[in-house]
Amino acid sequence: MNKPVYEFDGKVSEQFPDGSGHFGIYGGSFIAETLMDPVRELQEAYQRYRLDNEFIAEFEWELKNFVGRPNPLYHAKRWSEEHGGAQVYLKREDLNHTGAHKINNTVGQSLLARRMGKKRIIAETGAGQHGVATATVCARWGMECIVYMGAEDIQRQAPNVFRMKLLGAKVVPVTSGSRTLKDALNEAMRDWVGNVDDTFYIIGTAAGPHPYPTMVRDFNSVIGKEIKAQSVEHTGRLPDAVIACVGGGSNAIGAFHPFLDDEEVALYGIEAGGHGIETGKHAAPLTAGKPGVLHGNRTYLMEDNAGQIIETHSVSAGLDYPGVGPEHSWLKDIGRVQYDAATDDEALEATHKLCRLEGIIPALESSHALAYAIKLAPTMRTDQNIVVNLSGRGDKDINTLATLEGLTL
Amino acid sequence: MTNTSQRRLARCFEKAQQSGSDRSKMIVPYITAGDPDTDTTLALMNTLVDAGADIIELGIPFSDPMADGPVVQAACERALAGGTTLNDVLDVVAAFRKINDHTPIVLMGYMNPVETMGYEAFAQKASASGVDGLLTVDLPPEEAADLVAQVDAVGIDSIFLLSPTSPDDRIKAVCEYASGYIYYVSLKGVTGAANLDTVEVSKKVAHIKSITDIPVAVGFGIRDAESAAAVASAADAIVVGSALVSIVEHHANDAATMHEKLRSLVGSMRAAVDKIAS
DSSP: OOSOOOOOOSSHHHHSSOTTSEETTEEEEEOOHHHHHHHHHHHHHHHHHTTOHHHHHHHHHHIIIIIOOSOOEEEOHHHHHHHOSSEEEEEEGGGSGGGBTHHHHHHHHHHHHHHTTOOEEEEEESSSHHHHHHHHHHHHHTOEEEEEEEHHHHHHTHHHHHHHHHTTOEEEEEOSTTSSHHHHHHHHHHHHHHOTTTEEEOOOSSOSSTTHHHHHHHHHTHHHHHHHHHHHHHHSSOOSEEEEEOSSOHHHHHHHGGGTTOTTSEEEEEEEEETOGGGTOSBOHHHHOEEEEETEEEEEEOBOTTSOBOOOOOSSGGGOOSOOOHHHHHHHHHTSEEEEEEEHHHHHHHHHHHHHHHSOOBOHHHHHHHHHHHHHGGGSOTTOEEEEEEOBBGGGGHHHHHHHTTOOO | OOOOTTSHHHHHHHHHHSTTOSOOSEEEEEEETTSSOHHHHHHHHHHHHHTTOSSEEEEOOOSOOTTOOHHHHHHHHHHHHTTOOHHHHHHHHHHHHHHOSSSOEEEEEOHHHHHHHOHHHHHHHHHHHTOOEEEETTOOGGGOHHHHHHHHHTTOEEOEEEOTTOOHHHHHHHHHHOOSOEEEEOSSSOTTOSOOOHHHHHHHHHHHHHHOOSOEEEESSOOSHHHHHHHHTTOSEEEEOHHHHHHHHHHTTOHHHHHHHHHHHHHHHHHHHHHHHO
């Protein structure tokens, strides 16, 4: 492939969301009045530039020359032999600049921010991957960058905190609530409401008020577009299944969206099962939550009987979020995507297997998708193909992995 | 809309606007329900009325209060630590109604607890408890049709926010759904912020009042008698929240001091605002 595959799809993406950002009953704009006008300004800018040839060309140039796209679709042969059944291919988002798919979106949103004349960028981050990807594009464009991060996550993800600082970003610890990703998002919203004139909020996942879920999906759809073309190149046809992990769901929606109209391709979104769904200690709103309103959109949430958001658990900080992008909620309800969960233990087992069988250290988030492939592949024929979206690399997780083995690095 | 003239909020503003009224400007204190427990909240509501409150805004605690500053966030956390639910908040209102049938109560909070209870169930119970208005911070008019219809059917007003960033078409859209009063957010920021510009506020409020007849309350950043008086000259009502919640936070262990300080702050605002009005 010579050219990064990127074009805005004219079919499904035109059906949903509707004009005000709804995917069925999900999505929308549930935000305070002060943010309504800035959000409308953003909607108008995005609506204009998503169809602008110059914008698209610049986005593609950045993806190719700064991010390093297209990244490979890699046939994991030893992994496939080990587990039997379908052949497993890995979409190597881990090989992107900064080590995860998150950069696809921050490149796109930062280009939009530049066109809107916004000089101050804010972001929330959980594991730190989106924070690093935001700090990276801000350094590239010479923009001020403030990243909100839960105090708990700052402890867990020290290397990424330092990476952000090296890149010139200011990392602000968030000490309210559960001191994790959801609270960082709250704090970024509070910053935005106080600085609406000069500030662009780069949300890292496919959630938030309209147009964020659509915009983040579109910027990440390069993943699914490349999978499509590369699958045809490798196997002569589309894959039989695509698996991706789902926290907020940005890598998954990017991988799935170009396949929504291809009914022969089964799609699987894998949430964080934590200690097990039955224990209640997990981060799987699609698997075990119910619809509600949080962070600007209606979607499946982890909440108690009184509508309070409850704390989540996952070994992977990037999946440790009580909500999920609204399009996933809709895709669950219409049955186009099957959602399931993998536990911490299953994800850790998959991590170690990929290290030893393929020489690739996966992010703990991506390992949830790998864990599901271990279950799914043996139920399929050897001439069938599964693509697992390897959304990020695991270098950031080595402290977590070492601690689990009782080691201090 | 059903006939709103029989509703407490409408009666309250109508009375204020009659000539010769000794209270032409409304004072609207906010406290978070259940902070630190619901018995305290009920006692504080009575103190607020004694000190000169015309309407009470009662916060529904929420785990993720995105539009609130640190003071109200902490109040939500204290209330939730005590297990306060939306049902408990409605019970507090019902208990207050046994001793006070005239002071309007407006619930202020976020969508999710109301979504979880269900719009119809909420409307029924809120009406039975004696709630007069509902302000859900994260519900703009674009998403509000269903909830507004449900609560309006049981005589509860829907209070909406307007802000310094609201252009005229949004002001008109909000006025389509709003009843009771409109809550003008005086600054670009969260509750309890410090960057209040009273000259700008007066201009914007005058502009809103040129578009609608619905009374306009102003809140966010009003913390003392001086700022209350400055804002009240342009508005029909002033809302004070974080300054009161802060007193609750610091003196919850000493009920006498807490009540005295609240009484003193609201009382000083009452005096300053009435002076402006006369």
